[in-house]
Structures are given as structure tokens and as C-alpha cells.
Amino acid sequence: xxxxxxxxxxxxxxxxxxxxxxxxxxxxxxxxxxxxxxxxxxxxxxxxxxxxxxxxxxxxxxxxxxxxxxxxxxxxxxxxxxxxxxxxxxxxxxxxxxxxxxxxxxxxxxxxxxxxxxxxxxxxxxxxxxxxxxxxxxxxxxxxxxxxxxxxxxxxxxxxxxxxxxxxxxxxxxxxxxxxxxxxxxxxxxxxxxxxxxxxxxxxxxxxxxxxxxxxxxxxxxxxxxxxxxxxxxxxxxxxxxxxxxxxxxxxxxxxxxxxxxxxxxxxxxxxxxxxxxxxx
Amino acid sequence: xxxxxxxxxxxxxxxxxxxxxxxxxxxxxxxxxxxxxxxxxxxxxxxxxxxxxxxxxxxxxxxxxxxxxxxxxxxxxxxxxxxxxxxxxxxxxxxxxxxxxxxxxxxxxxxxxxxxxxxxxxxxxxxxxxxxxxxxxxxxxxxxxxxxxxxxxxxxxxxxxxxxxxxxxxxxxxxxxxxxxxxxxxxxxxxxxxxxxxxxxxxxxxxxxxxxxxxxxxxxxxxxxxxxxxxxxxxxxxxxxxxxxxxxxxxxxxxxxxxxxxxxxxxxxxxxxxxxxxxxx
Numbered sequence: 231x232x233x234x235x236x237x238x239x240x241x242x243x244x245x246x247x248x249x250x251x252x253x254x255x256x257x258x259x260x261x262x263x264x265x266x267x268x269x270x271x272x273x274x275x276x277x278x279x280x281x282x283x284x285x286x287x288x289x290x291x292x293x294x295x296x297x298x299x300x301x302x303x304x305x306x307x308x309x310x311x312x313x314x315x316x317x318x319x320x321x322x323x324x325x326x327x328x329x330x331x332x333x334x335x336x337x338x339x340x341x342x343x344x345x346x347x348x349x350x351x352x353x354x355x356x357x358x359x360x361x362x363x364x365x366x367x368x369x370x371x372x373x374x375x376x377x378x379x380x381x382x383x384x385x386x387x388x389x390x391x392x393x394x395x396x397x398x399x400x401x402x403x404x405x406x407x408x409x410x411x412x413x414x415x416x417x418x419x420x421x422x423x424x425x426x427x428x429x430x431x432x433x434x435x436x437x438x439x440x441x442x443x444x445x446x447x448x449x450x451x452x453x454x455x456x457x458x459x460x461x462x463x464x465x466x467x468x469x470x471x472x473x474x475x476x477x478x479x480x481x482x483x484x485x486x487x488x489x490x491x492x493x494x495x496x497x498x499x500x501x502x503x504x505x506x507x508x509x510x511x
Numbered sequence: 512x513x514x515x516x517x518x519x520x521x522x523x524x525x526x527x528x529x530x531x532x533x534x535x536x537x538x539x540x541x542x543x544x545x546x547x548x549x550x551x552x553x554x555x556x557x558x559x560x561x562x563x564x565x566x567x568x569x570x571x572x573x574x575x576x577x578x579x580x581x582x583x584x585x586x587x588x589x590x591x592x593x594x595x596x597x598x599x600x601x602x603x604x605x606x607x608x609x610x611x612x613x614x615x616x617x618x619x620x621x622x623x624x625x626x627x628x629x630x631x632x633x634x635x636x637x638x639x640x641x642x643x644x645x646x647x648x649x650x651x652x653x654x655x656x657x658x659x660x661x662x663x664x665x666x667x668x669x670x671x672x673x674x675x676x677x678x679x680x681x682x683x684x685x686x687x688x689x690x691x692x693x694x695x696x697x698x699x700x701x702x703x704x705x706x707x708x709x710x711x712x713x714x715x716x717x718x719x720x721x722x723x724x725x726x727x728x729x730x731x732x733x734x735x736x737x738x739x740x741x742x743x744x745x746x747x748x749x750x751x752x753x754x755x756x757x758x759x760x761x762x763x764x765x766x767x768x769x770x771x772x773x774x775x776x777x778x779x780x781x782x783x784x785x786x787x788x789x790x791x792x
Contacts, residue, residue, distance in 0.1 A: 369702075373672055419548070421650075
């Protein structure tokens with residue numbers, strides 16, 4: 231019997247699922263963070279720990295490791311060189327490594343054609359057509375990640391400073407944000423040390439607010455998300471799945487624009503799909 | 512005789528000038544970086560080293576330090592709390608601390624009304640009216656610094672990735688930039704570790720290029736600079752001084768829009784002005 235292993239690894243943790251030939255999940259495992267760009271060695275450890283835990287959960291020993299067909303969806307798998315190094319270090323019989331975004335697309339759509347927008351701390355967009363996945367965006371907050379929680383939070387702080395300068399009207403929300411930081415200088419100090427997740431903490435306040443500044447920011451963010459999905463649609467009417475913490479809020483704002491669908495499964499399900507597909511469709 | 516000390520301190524170095532009551536410079540000194548936000552202790556050391564060197568250059572001893580009337584234009588002087596801590600640690604008879612931007616405005620305009628746009632790695636805009644200086648922008652690359660060299664360089668990399676995705680047309684310049692990084696993943700890797708000065712290294716290529724992507728970026732950057740100056744003009748026709756490495760290139764692009772003037776003096780001259788003004792106009 232051939233066993234298949236799916237690994238869904240990201241900056242906060244790593245999940246594994248083991249399944250037999252009938253695709254029924256036999257065991258599950260978890261471990262620490264697995265971002266192969268920011269911490270390749272830690273990611274390798276987490277992947278192996280989660281894999282061993284899934285084997286144990288299925289009543290199997292780690293002697294099975296070299297016979298597993300693995301599919302991995304990993305954060306950081308689009309940074310140069312990382313995938314090759316990890317592949318060489320993994321003990322599995324076969325290995326398919328894709329970004330966490332590709333795994334999320336596979337999980338959300340299974341084998342159907344469609345478009346997935348993953349909108350959480352970051353943002354990334356994918357299209358699957360005939361089993362092939364193409365990803366756009368997902369380049370990180372410094373150069374991209376339009377429409378993401380981090381983008382929205384950073385836009386709030388940036389707009390607050392532009393209001394202090396007089397470029398845009400000062401509003402209650404912007405005044406509040408500046409005051410919370412002890413003045414505009416405090417906003418700058420925060421921004422110099424903040425990671426995307428720190429900026430993203432401001433996103434819910436923007437998304438739930440009817441303050442004119444919040445509406446302006448969400449108008450721009452929604453337009454950016456729509457632009458990315460429309461680019462992938464290329465005039466077709468594929469179904470769209472909105473994933474991530476911000477998915478529901480965008481679903482409300484974008485209702486009627488395309489056929490919106492709930493996801494079929496998770497990124498971990500998608501990683502298992504990758505394991506079954508092997509080298510590719 | 513009362514001596515006045517001007518200090519111009521930034522991220523790359525610190526310069527001091529000592530002058531007598533007739534405003535004639537008697538001695539000069541230099542020392543290491545003096546950014547009081549990122550390294551307050553190092554900044555204090557650099558300031559004192561430069562001050563002692565200027566005293567020595569003028570044939571005076573450091574016993575004069577407690578009698579000096581000092582004006583300081585310092586990078587980081589708009590970050591919360593920094594100015595108060597530095598003021599308490601300085602040994603001078605009187606101390607006026609302003610941002611490096613305010614010192615640049617004072618130096619560029621002396622006592623005349625006008626507007627200064629400082630366009631280097633970062634960007635900041637100031638207006639002087641009746642001796643009072645008001646500054647806008649200068650919040651740093653994460654939240655602002657529109658039109659700066661760092662902003663232009665980051666815009667180039669961001670646009671290159673958007674071209675890879677298909678949001679904007681791929682051009683020769685963008686293709687070149689992606690190839691130099693070994694592909695789009697390399698651009699992302701660079702962006703994660705890059706400081707503003709790293710992004711700014713791409714600015715000259717954008718400014719000198721007639722590639723459509725470069726023209727689009729410079730169109731936006733020039734509009735941002737014009738917006739900031741127009742905001743400060745508030746309908747008046749004050750003379751405008753364009754400072755910094757990017758000043759000449761913007762002068763070409765903005766010719767005829769306002770009365771452009773060369774600067775009267777440097778930021779170090781401005782710091783000396785601050786020393787003479789003391790607590791303020």
C-alpha cells in the first residue's frame with residue numbers, strides 16, 4: 231500500500247495529513263512554523279516532526295518515511311533557491327513542493343477550474359485551469375500584497391500621517407490612530423519596527439468602520455482585489471473562492487461581480503492533492 | 512565673546528561649525544553618524560566629537576563647551592522622546608534641536624520666506640514664513656517619502672513584479688531588473704532585507720531612462736512632489752528651492768511651475784542659524 235503525505239506549512243505552524251490510496255485520511259500531525267524562506271532548517275524540522283506525528287497517529291512507524299509520496303504547500307517556496315535545498319534534504323520517495331498559495335488553490339477548488347483569492351495578513355491570487363495553477367501577487371507587503379490585512383493597516387497609518395500634513399481630510403478614525411501612538415512621530419516609530427502582522431492588526435477596524443478615511447482605503451483595496459481577479463478571469467466567468475480572514479468582508483463588497491463559491495477544502499487538503507498529482511498534471 | 516555652534520547630523524555623518532558674534536565661521540569639525548532615533552548614544556558621541564573638533568580648529572579648548580549656544584539639525588529628531596533625552600545630555604549653554612529638514616530649510620532660505628523640497632534617499636518638504644518653519648512629509652519610506660530616491664527604486668521593483676503578473680506591460684527596463692535578481696523571487700528576497708538606501712540605488716536608472724515604465728514611475732513621483740509643494744504654497748507664489756541628489760532632475764521636470772531658486776546655504780549653515788535664533792523667532 232502506498233501512503234500519501236500532505237504538508238501545509240506556514241509562518242505560524244505546520245500540519246500534516248497521511249492518506250491511503252483511497253484518499254481517506256488515516257493520520258494527522260502538527261508541528262511548529264515552516265517558512266522555508268525565513269528559517270529553512272526550522273522548517274525542515276517542523277515538516278519531519280509533523281510527518282512522524284501523522285505516521286504515529288495512523289499506527290505506522292517512521293520506517294515508512296522513505297516510502298511516502300509527499301505534497302508540500304509551503305510559505306516561502308517562491309524565494310530563490312529554497313525549494314531545491316529543501317527537496318534535497320527530505321527523505322520521502324517523491325516530493326512535490328509548491329507555495330502555500332498553490333496548495334490553498336488546490337484545496338479550495340479540488341480538480342475544478344476556478345479562481346482563488348487568499349486574503350489574510352498577505353494577499354495572493356491563483357487560477358486553476360485543467361489542473362494547472364498560476365499564481366499572481368503574493369510578493370509581500372514591501373512590494374505588493376494589495377488588499378491584504380497588512381496593506382489595509384499600513385494604508386491607515388500612512389493616511390493618518392497624510393491627514394496630519396493636510397493632504398487629505400483629518401477624520402475621527404485617523405485622529406484616534408495618531409493619538410494612540412502619542413502623535414505622528416509615534417506612528418513613524420511603530421512603522422519602522424512593524425512586521426506585516428503588526429500592520430494587519432489595524433485591518434478589522436478599517437473594514438468595520440464607516441469613517442470616510444476607512445471607506446476610502448477599503449474602496450482602493452476592493453478595487454485592487456477586483457483588478458487581480460479580473461486579470462485572472464481574462465473575460466471568462468470562472469467561479470471565485472475568497473479565502474482567509476478577510477474573505478467574508480470582501481465577499482460582501484464584491485457580491486454579484488462574479489460567481490462566488492465556498493472552498494471545497496483546506497490548504498492541507500490541497501497539499502494532499504499535490505501528493506497524489508506528484509510531479510504535476 | 513559668545514560662540515555659536517551649528518551641528519548638522521544625519522545617518523552618514525555629523526558636521527559642526529563654530530562662529531563668533533559676527534557669524535563668521537572660525538572652526539569646523541566632523542564625526543560619525545548622528546541619527547538620534549536609531550542610535551541616540553552614538554549620536555551624542557558624534558555630536559560632542561564634532562563640537563570638540565570645531566573648537567580645536569578655532570584654537571579654543573573644550574572648556575568652552577558649557578558656554579556654547581548650539582543649534583542642531585538632526586535626523587530622527589521627529590521620533591518620539593528622542594529630543595528631550597538628547598537635550599538633557601548635552602553640555603551647552605543653550606540648545607535648539609530641530610530635524611535635519613528644518614535645518615536644511617533654514618540653510619536654503621536664510622531669513623527669507625519660501626519653500627524647500629529635499630529630495631534624496633528620503634523626501635521632506637518645508638515652508639518658512641516670517642522665520643517659522645513648517646515641515647510636511649519626511650515620515651520614512653514605509654509610510655511616506657513620496658518622490659524620494661528610495662520611493663522611486665521601490666516603485667521600480669514593485670512595477671517589475673506587477674509586470675511579471677501581467678498587471679502592467681513588461682518593458683526592457685523591468686525585464687532587466689528582474690533578470691538581475693535571478694527572477695521575481697530574487698526581487699522579493701532583495702526587498703525583504705533592503706533599507707531605503709538600497710532601494711534608492713535604482714533611482715538614477717529610472718530618472719535617466721526613457722523606458723515607458725520609468726516614465727510612468729517618474730510621472731507619478733513628479734506629481735507627488737508637485738502636490739506637496741502646491742499644498743505648502745496654498746495659492747501663493749513663494750520661491751521654491753529643490754535640494755538633494757534628485758533636486759536637479761526634478762527642477763527640469765518642474766520648470767515653469769514655480770519660481771525655482773538655488774539654496775543660499777547648506778543644512779550646516781541652517782544649524783548655525785538655529786543657534787543664533789536660540790529658542791525660536
